Amino acid sequence: MNDKELVAHYAAQQVLDGMLVGLGTGSTANYFIAELARRVKDDALNIQVASSSVISTLKAQEQGLSIVSIEHLERLDLYVDGADEITPDLVLLKGRGSDLVREKLMARAAERFLVIADQSKLVSRIGEKFSIPIEVPPFAWRLVKRSLEALGGHGDLRPNANKDGFWITSHGSLVLDMTFPESMGNERLNEALNSTPGVVEHGIFHGLASVVYVADNGQVVEKRR
Numbered sequence: 001m002n003d004k005e006l007v008a009h010y011a012a013q014q015v016l017d018g019m020l021v022g023l024g025t026g027s028t029a030n031y032f033i034a035e036l037a038r039r040v041k042d043d044a045l046n047i048q049v050a051s052s053s054v055i056s057t058l059k060a061q062e063q064g065l066s067i068v069s070i071e072h073l074e075r076l077d078l079y080v081d082g083a084d085e086i087t088p089d090l091v092l093l094k095g096r097g098s099d100l101v102r103e104k105l106m107a108r109a110a111e112r113f114l115v116i117a118d119q120s121k122l123v124s125r126i127g128e129k130f131s132i133p134i135e136v137p138p139f140a141w142r143l144v145k146r147s148l149e150a151l152g153g154h155g156d157l158r159p160n161a162n163k164d165g166f167w168i169t170s171h172g173s174l175v176l177d178m179t180f181p182e183s184m185g186n187e188r189l190n191e192a193l194n195s196t197p198g199v200v201e202h203g204i205f206h207g208l209a210s211v212v213y214v215a216d217n218g219q220v221v222e223k224r225r
């Protein structure tokens, strides 16, 4: 079993009978979905799930989980998802996929947000390994890009997989992948992005994670704020 699978199985043990559980997106979240489905069958666990993406909805359906549509959600007991970067104070970077809006809504709606990752995701600051994904409506991208450049940002629209057009999120947004000066700090950058008109959502998850489970060489460590 690899570290992503190990940490996903560890998180699946936190799910209790009767819970409404949010499913994240990505390879680590996929292991969680599979283990949850196994527990539903083998441990007769009675739960409902809601999904943060089309792909996770399909995975959950394939594996026979009972799905509540996000339109009907008012809250979640638990939301379990991966991350691209995790700082020591549990600020996250997410959104290499295309479902930032749903992911952040679900992280906020959950009583507890469990983050599952292998140790490759640990960084000292947001933006250390990846640029910050910023969702923008297609009509607004140039104006938003200029606002972000005025903050010291550099970057451009994310290309699509064939590099013959641009990446479109599941909500029809474009994605600006931007880097910012290290001196801005996670908190200031988060606030600046939150208050930039035209930004639909961005990949910094500040103050949302309840706990991070990190697997490193076959061991799971719990990190809390």
Ligand SMILES: O=C(CO)[C@H](O)[C@H](O)COP(=O)(O)O
Binding pocket: 024, 025, 026, 027, 028, 029, 081, 082, 083, 084, 093, 094, 095, 096, 097, 098, 099, 100, 103
């Ligand atoms: O934020 C995400 C998707 O928007 C993922 O959780 C993140 O990219 C981690 O993916 P993986 O588990 O495949 O390493």
